[in-house]
Amino acid sequence: MNEDLISKKELLDVTGISYGQLYRWKRKNLIPEQWFIRKSSYTGQETFFPRDKILQRIDRILNMKDDLSLDALADVFSPGLADIRLTAGEILERNMVTSSALNLYIEVADPAAQSLLFEFDKLLSMYVLDQWLQSGDISLEEGRLLIEMLNEHLPRIAGMDGGIILIRKKGVSTFILVANDPQIYVDPGAKIAAHLSLAQCTEALKLLINGSEV
């Protein structure tokens, strides 16, 4: 994995936070242990972070720490599924997903409209669907495929830092759900049409549920 890294020193310079804050947030699990990457440098062992992830996370923490306690924030950032059930009405009311995504989801996953309440993993599936429908990355037909796939497999990687990838080759599309969101490469005929981090979707969705602005 050849991610762009930022050194601890540079991170503190750029964000203006102190060592104390950084360590405090780590203790509160706002910054995952795996992001602390120890590497040798010419001055000895230094700690590095994945640049984009840590900068976005610190920006979020700084923006939200006045509204939410550190423990509540830790909940938002944890990849674990929140314990929540919402009705279709509540989902639309909170603008979590558009009504077209919700309708498509119900049509495919629950045609008899039996369940009135949707758990977090279902909300997450809807959210992914909605993101891609809105961005135009997928068609409605592909959306159906996506829902079926997420319904079947999403619970298996619950709580992991997963990713979902859409690959197209000669007009045929395939969704791939992966745990731990690795870097993937495809043959020249194929194309990675879309890629979403489930951890980031989970985070965004939890923020919508908590009613804060993203």
Add this chain to the structure above:
Amino acid sequence: MGSEFKDLKINGIGQVAGGTYGKIVADGLATLNGDIVCNSLTSNGTLKVKNSVEAGKLRSNGTASVSGSVRGGELRVDGSMKVEGNVEFGKIDINGMLTLGGGVSAEHAKVDGGIKIGENAEFETLKVHGLIRANGMINAGELEILLEGSSQAREIGGERIVVRQKQSSPRRLLSLITPSLAAKLTADSIEGDLVELEETRARIVRGDAVKIGPGCEIERVEYKRHCEIDPRASVGSAEQV
């Protein structure tokens, strides 16, 4: 937890099967088989835990050894305790020695004697009078070490880090004869908002306000606001960043 669970008392030699209990009191030699959950566990004598324990209050007077992990509300050790796994409590109070193979986390911890940690340590506040050794990192909001014995950590980070040497300790004389017994802290890096050190050897010290006291050997100091170096300390370079 209510008191609907059975209490247990052991006098002499006894064994406890895994399960959920109210209050467990063991005087003598007690062996706990299986995972135990209880309101409180008090051992006077020798305690052997074959699996893990979760206790509202865990108190050991004497010696204790745990093959798994221990967690709960309060831990107090008078004597020595060895844990192969992790230790996780709200409050930890050690008089004697706690040795653990895994990591430790606690809101507040006080150690009189020593604590040896196999992996990482996280505390909101930690006060040590004696020695602390961690193979990993010590992350503490407030860390105070009154050195008596050789201490070490790979990394130390936190908000306020204060390391002092005990005045007029008989170890000073001892350290002249056997340097390995010297009351000294060795760490690769020490980073905090406020860092005050004595008798510390480190590759790098970084902080907002840094005070390097007598007996320190620091390769490099990086500070933001303020830096003070005692003439009895040796510092390779100090730079305001």
